[in-house]
Amino acid sequence: MDVMKRYFICIALFFALFNSACDKDFLNRRPEDATTSDVFFETPDQMRTYINTFYNSGMFPKYANHGSDFDSDNQVTGTANQRLQGTRTIATTGTIGFTNVRRINFFFDNYRRVEANHALDAYQQYLGEAYFFRGLIYFDLMQSYGDMQILTKELTTDSPELYSPRDPRNAVADFIIGQLDSAAMYLTADKTSGAGRIxxxxxLLIQSRVALYEGSWEKYHAGTPFGVTNPDPDKYFAKAAEAAEELIDAGVYSVYSTGNPKSDYRALFAQLDFSTNSEVMFWRKYDNNLTQGDGDFTNDRFFRMETPSNKSITKQLADAYLCADGRPISGNALFGGxxxxxxxxxxxxxxxxxxxxTPDQIWKIDENSDTTYWSEAYDQLNSRADLNAPSGYIIQKGYNPNLVYHVQQYEESPGLIYRYAEALLNFAEAKAELGTLTQDDIDKSIKPLRDRVGMPDLLLDDIATDPNWNFPTLSPVINEIRRERRVELAAEGFRWNDIARxxxxxxLIVGTRPKGFMASQVAKNPFPIDDDGFLDPLKNAxxxxxxxxxxxxxxxSIPISEIVLNDNLTQNPGWQ
Known part of the structure; x- marks a missing residue:
């Protein structure tokens, strides 16, 4: 791991600082200075400046609500994902990614000098953020590698921890949850604009995510090479439900709705500013006056979504959407075929x-307010490279048709990172897994999401059997909650982690191929077709x-070079 000896040759560590004259804009500022520990962490402002670097160090995606399920059964490109295809090879060189662990531990090793001259309330927000980021850093590591060394201090070349074995994943999960408990204790309870500080x-949202992940992992991987010793999934499900329910009951956030079920869901993701949005908890703001030319802030989401460019949604996801009566499409007279x-x-x-x-939707609005409907591009689908759509289903979630906002590279379309809907889904799933889910629980979690789009309530005593349920051995309510999660969070980057846990x-994956819509709908088609006439883009591959x-x-896999450096490290299952 990159905490190894070769990373501790330098006497001083240098870290980027942000110009933080205005807190609300720090996500948009660039590093302008550097420092060492002997002259830093003497004031709350210095703590804030150091923590600002974590907001802009890859901890958050550019825009989490734009087509990020390509490593799952929800979306497909013209080539197969290597993980899904099973063609990845063991890493021989490289590091696991402990740079951020070292950086956050540097903070914890040095911040206490502020205590001498400042009251806790002057710096507790930044302390809470540090705990949050250490939890988030370890959650990313746990999802990727499972067992992981828990390091809570900056190491030196003589530190024995350099050569320690990995800690079990459930110990890592407990550590993460504890970090987030501390974060919740110190962080402000104010809603804020969502583009400022956490x-x-x-x-609590991330704590519910972590606990639900580990509870599911321990339950469904039990007895496999990925299981843990003495699993206790209910402990984590209970924590997930508790954290999510505290967030829900606080009433700080609510599902965004203007009362228009035909457009509110789409409108949520196409907005230009989330400062006053009731559902968006955290988002990335792009401001060209502050960030133009900064590689980390280049952004052209709307511009790229004008054409599918070989990216599309799968038939598997399309088929998951219920009919308007709340029943599955199979055998349903409402289904149009x-x-x-x-x-x-x-x-x-x-x-x-x-x-x-769909063809009847407005796709472009130019500066003269002239409109172009998707049907005009739909008729040409797959006729040129930028219109290639392997499945035919084109994503519009997160797209704004107003061309004035489409700018290559320097676009100011915001990135939605965390939203309240996830807490509702986490709560419902955790309670269902515990076997304690009630209709009242559904009404406080699933119902608001369905109400937004005018869908019927999910009723515990009236769940229609679906012959195409993905998980026929599990209870109907778990199947439907998983369906709700898939539909509500589609293309937001959740699906692979859900499949994994x-x-x-x-x-869902082994022996399957991503399918598309009926191929006869397009005049020109470069993709293979299955025996039933549906697009089958990876049929030959x-x-x-x-x-x-x-x-x-x-x-x-753990890189072989890391195992050579530390013979206490073990390889992950199947990679030996």
């Missing part, structure tokens, strides 16, 4: 056509379907 409620995309979208959960573009690659290795591919 708050207590964000810590697959002959056209318009008929497929008819009488469906409105999130279908607010996520997937549910140990669901055998049901994956004649037997994805080759995901169930005993290996849920975790990444």
């Amino acid at each position: 708050n207590r409620w964000i810590a 697959y002959n056209t995309l318009a008929s497929e979208a008819e009488n469906r959960d409105p999130r279908f056509y607010q996520t997937i573009a 549910w140990a669901a690659a055998d049901e 994956l004649p037997s379907g994805y080759g995901f290795k169930l005993d290996r591919d849920y975790l990444n």
Whole structure:
């Protein structure tokens, strides 16, 4: 790991600082200075400046709500994902990524000198942020590698911890949850604009995410090479439910809705500013007056979404959307069939056509307010490279058709990173896994999401059987909550982590191929077609379907170079 001896040759560590004259804009500022520990951490302002670097060090994605499920069964490009295909090879060189661990531990080793001259309330926000980031850093490591060394201080070349074994993943999970408990204790409870500093409620959201992840992992990977010794999934499910419920009951956030079920879901993700949005908890603001030319802040989301450019949503996701009566499409008279995309979208959960573009939707509005409908591009689909859509289903979630906002490289479209809807879904799933879910629980979690789009309530005593449930051995309510999660969070980067924690690659990935809509809908088509007439873009590349290795591919390999440096490190299952 990059905490190894070769990283401690330098006497002083230098870290980037942000110009933090205005807190609300620090996400948009560039590093302008550097410092060493002997002259730093004497004032709360110095603590804040140091912590600002974590907001802009890859900890948050540019825009989490734009087409980021390509490593799952939700989205597909023209080439197979290597993890899903099972073709990754063991890493021979490289590091696991402990740079951020070292950086955050530097903070904890040095911040206490501020205590001598300042009261806690002058710096507790920054202390809370440090705990939050250490938890987030370790959660990323745990998701990638499972077991992980828990390091809480900056190491030297003589530190024995350099050569310690990895700690068990459940110990890592407990450590992360503890860090987030501390974060929640110190962080402000104010809602803020969401583009400034994190708050207590964000810590609880991530705590519910971590606990739900570990509880699911321990339950569904039990008895496999990825299981833990003495698993206790209910402990984590209970913590997930507790953290999410505290956030829900606080009433600080609510599901965004203007009362228009036909457009509110789509409108949420296409907004230009989330400062007053009731649902958005944290977002990245782009301001060219502050960030133009900064590589970390280059942004052109709307511009890139004008054409599919070989990226599309799968039939598997499209089929998951219920009909307008709250029942599955299988055997449902409301389902319009697959002959056209318009008929497929008819009488469906409105999130279908607010996520997937349909021909009747406005696609471009120019500076003269002249409009272009998606049907004009739809008729040409797959006729040129930028219009190639392997599945035919084009994502519109997160897209704004006003061309004035489409700017290559220097676009100011915001990045939505955390939203309240996740807390609602985490709560419902955790309670269902505990076996304690009630109708009242559903009404405080799933109902607001369905109300936004005008869908019928989910009723515990009236769940329609779906012959195409992904998980037929699990209870109907867990199947439906997982469906709700898939639909609500589609293309926001959750799906692979859900598949991993549910140990669901055998049901969803192995031997499958991503499919598309009825190929006859497009005049020109460079992609293969299956026996039923649906687009089958990876048919030739994956004649037997994805080759995901169930005993290996849920975790990444430990680079061999790291094991050579520390013979107490063990390789992850299947990579030996």
